[in-house]
Amino acid sequence: MDIGAINCLSYEDFVRILGNVVERCPVVAAAVWSSRPFPSVAALEAAIDDFIEALPESGKEGILRCHPDLAGRELQSGTLTPESREEQGHAGLDRMDASEVARMARLNAEYKERFGFPFVICARTSDKATIAEQLRVRLRNTHAQERARAVEEVKKICRLRLRGLVLADQNNKL
Amino acid sequence: MDIGAINCLSYEDFVRILGNVVERCPVVAAAVWSSRPFPSVAALEAAIDDFIEALPESGKEGILRCHPDLAGRELQSGTLTPESREEQGHAGLDRMDASEVARMARLNAEYKERFGFPFVICARTSDKATIAEQLRVRLRNTHAQERARAVEEVKKICRLRLRGLVLADQNNKL
Numbered sequence: 599m600d601i602g603a604i605n606c607l608s609y610e611d612f613v614r615i616l617g618n619v620v621e622r623c624p625v626v627a628a629a630v631w632s633s634r635p636f637p638s639v640a641a642l643e644a645a646i647d648d649f650i651e652a653l654p655e656s657g658k659e660g661i662l663r664c665h666p667d668l669a670g671r672e673l674q675s676g677t678l679t680p681e682s683r684e685e686q687g688h689a690g691l692d693r694m695d696a697s698e699v700a701r702m703a704r705l706n707a708e709y710k711e712r713f714g715f716p717f718v719i720c721a722r723t724s725d726k727a728t729i730a731e732q733l734r735v736r737l738r739n740t741h742a743q744e745r746a747r748a749v750e751e752v753k754k755i756c757r758l759r760l761r762g763l764v765l766a767d768q769n770n771k772l
Numbered sequence: 773m774d775i776g777a778i779n780c781l782s783y784e785d786f787v788r789i790l791g792n793v794v795e796r797c798p799v800v801a802a803a804v805w806s807s808r809p810f811p812s813v814a815a816l817e818a819a820i821d822d823f824i825e826a827l828p829e830s831g832k833e834g835i836l837r838c839h840p841d842l843a844g845r846e847l848q849s850g851t852l853t854p855e856s857r858e859e860q861g862h863a864g865l866d867r868m869d870a871s872e873v874a875r876m877a878r879l880n881a882e883y884k885e886r887f888g889f890p891f892v893i894c895a896r897t898s899d900k901a902t903i904a905e906q907l908r909v910r911l912r913n914t915h916a917q918e919r920a921r922a923v924e925e926v927k928k929i930c931r932l933r934l935r936g937l938v939l940a941d942q943n944n945k946l
Contacts (some may be wrong), residue, residue: 608884609837609884609888609889610837613837613838622798622799623798623799624796624797624838625796625797625799625831625834625835625837625838626834627834628833628834628835628836628837628838629827629828629830629831629833629834629837630830630834631833631834631837631888632829632830632833632834632888633830649828649830649831652828653803653827653831654803654823654826655806656803656804656806656807656823657799657803657823657827659802659803659805659806660799660800660801660802660803660804660805660806661799661802663783663784663787663799663802663803663805664787664798664799664802710782710783714783714805714806715783
């Protein structure tokens, strides 16, 4: 599906197809539908980024809180969204031994206790060792630094999900 | 569950329990968790209302677009959220004859074509005759009038859903 076809979608089809480009936040796709037509995929990405950036800090944290833990209960119980399932699998988070799972659970708990939202990272471009290391490193950030950093990861995840759905165009840079 | 218990919830339990007070927009509950503790249910309602009002107009339309049609395909196919199912049933929308269903589908289509979002009304305090009548009346509104009106209905629906989940307190007025 190219950007021309995307621009022709009803809001219902647009939300059905693009509703999870930001994890469990279909309202984001539903909102940017107002800005169509998009001259390029890059313009659609920019509209999503702008919508997220315009949210109050609580709204940005709200988006983060709609994300599942990495290697958490939802991975074990099979209740992740298909997109998260694929991404966590890509990073090898579904093939960890008991001690790795326990270590990740401990770090996730520490992170959530400190920041009040889950650790979000673009798993599609990472692996389990890097994720555990980044968790440790980012735990040292201030609350504001880390919120901003996590939102950048949301945008990266969004761009990769979009590219799985919409054909790239010339203006389409990561 | 009273407001004291609500204030003690982790963001994960808060979103699990209150995530659908605004239809298919768990990000709203996830965002207002940042503002806890809430002195009363009314304060929680006000935090949600304030969050919605602070959204850009596209964001408000995004919230509307996360709502299902009334008496639409999702009611027929059983894919509504439990809350919507109950509310549409309460208004008698699950007990319409073929001509009533066809009339509602025609009005819904006309409304969506005109406004770019679905007709939203607090079905819990309405019935199928009033809903069809309101659809016809509100079709005459301007886009800005109707968006504001529909957002007020979202807030009404939210208040009633909250009251089904959180025990009322003295400050709790509809």
